[in-house]
Amino acid sequence: MWVFEPSNVAKFAETSAIFDDHRGAVIAAFVLATALIVGRFAATWGPVRVDRAVLKWELSGSASRHRPLRRRLAVAVGCAVMADVAIHGALSLLVPESATILLALGGAFGLIAVCAAYIAQLLGDRSVGARGFPRFGRLSPERLHQRTFAPRDGFAAAVGLGISMMDASWIADARITRWQRHTASKSGRLHRTAEGAFVRMDLRRLRRHPEAVVRWLCWTAVGIAVSILVDFHAVPLLISTLAVWSAGVATAGGLTSVSDPVLARSFGVSDRYLRRWHCVVPTIATLVSAAAVAAASSVSLFACAFLIVGTIMSVLRRATRPPLPFDAPMVIEPLMTGAAFQPTLLSAQLRGLLLAVVVGVVAGALG
Structure with missing residues (x-):
């Protein structure tokens, strides 16, 4: 870990004069941009997701789905927070004097981002005719629809293939396939x-x-x-x-x-x-x-x-x-x-x- 010591990092990269003159604004922009990225990934992946086998054999009975879905929600929240903290940790290598503040901001905004993605998912699945923001008692994962916590988009398999094969083209193909299932394209006149x-x-x-x-x-x-x-x-x-x-x-x-x-x-x-x-x-x-x-x-x-x-x-x-x-x-x-x-x-x-x-x-x- 000696490579990540501030003295060793400074041998390869340092903050510029513009960064030092506008440090507060740069850090604020970095924190907001990172939160948007984490929130976007959480919304794309889905903060609560299970595969089709788990849906069929564990969540299709009469028992409550609250506990298994809540456990997976906790895992997703933890991963999002840790990812945001890790990104802020990379910036803290350049500004070690602000490392504590950056890591704290990363954890807080990562939590806010994944919670916003979960609430958006919950609002998208609310029953027809429901109005207003759901009360705290209605934020249970049990109210989610299976189309969002067990989608048939093949995205999980594509991510697994992308990691094992070290090639992101699988994820790009899955993204296009999922878009085609939710969007009707119209033909137009070509040249x-x-x-x-x-x-x-x-x-x-x-x-x-x-x-x-x-x-x-x-x-x-x-x-x-x-x-x-x-x-x-x-x-x-x-x-x-x-x-x-x-x-x-x-x-x-x-x-x-x-x-x-x-x-x-x-x-x-x-x-x-x-x-x-x-x-x-x-x-x-x-x-x-x-x-x-x-x-x-x-x-x-x-x-x-x-x-x-x-x-x-x-x-x-x-x-x-x-x-x-x-x-x-x-x-x-x-x-x-x-x-x-x-x-x-x-x-x-x-x-x-x-x-x-x-x-x-x-x-x-x-x-």
């Missing part, structure tokens, strides 16, 4: 030319999924804030570059989805032509994000150009990766650990991300 149709399809996708635009804005804001508020003594642009990469990937859903050749055949164009026009929206989004981060970082013109071009290439490389080869041959490392791994699968999972890391390191050296 007569294939080029205009492809670009408009991507824009319509972003309009139907505003969460992608929100994630793009949030990652761009993170990159700008890190560049302004933190002075890194080593690899100064690495964190900001990864934020730009994440922002670009958030808008590349259309490019990711065209791996299926059905679209190309329906328009009568080649796969390369199809992907070329689906690159327009993520390229522009990454360009804007990278330019904003480069301007906030005050890097040289050459480093700015390298950052923009490199992040665009890494985003497009990530979005155009083929399906992951989970059946790739395994190799056993005989020297150190004896662990088995799949080199082909690992290289596919790192496609785009590794390039973004290299771009961040080199751009920081050029800046």
Whole structure:
């Protein structure tokens, strides 16, 4: 744990002069932003959630569901509070003199965020005709509907696969599937030319999924804030570059989805032509994000150009990766650990991300 001592952390990163001049406002904004993120995750996941087997064998009888649901609610509250405290703990490494206050604020606002998500879930399940805010006696988890504490969205399985496979694309697919089950999409008139149709399809996708635009804005804001508020003594642009990469990937859903050749055949164009026009929206989004981060970082013109071009290439490389080869041959490392791994699968999972890391390191050296 000696790595996290304030003297050792200061060798790699310190707060900037702007952070020190506006410390109170920066900390307040950080606390509120973290609470919103934790609350959003709690609302998306559901502060009370069980799988279908538990619902069928434990919660479908005549006995009260209050105790098992209350126990799972307590676990969710504890996880949310600990996650918020851990995020504030990362900031306290930079400002160790305010560590106690930051950890206390993290725990308090994490609790408020998950409680707000639970109350929103409860209000969404209240009986038809009920009015006003429920009284304290009606806040029992027993009043929740099974559609919210045992949803058929496959999100839990996707999260499990994302953790075990170390790939977040499972979660993205589950998010789109759940959106499709709750939203009826309408067809509209497309452009007569294939080029205009492809670009408009991507824009319509972003309009139907505003969460992608929100994630793009949030990652761009993170990159700008890190560049302004933190002075890194080593690899100064690495964190900001990864934020730009994440922002670009958030808008590349259309490019990711065209791996299926059905679209190309329906328009009568080649796969390369199809992907070329689906690159327009993520390229522009990454360009804007990278330019904003480069301007906030005050890097040289050459480093700015390298950052923009490199992040665009890494985003497009990530979005155009083929399906992951989970059946790739395994190799056993005989020297150190004896662990088995799949080199082909690992290289596919790192496609785009590794390039973004290299771009961040080199751009920081050029800046």
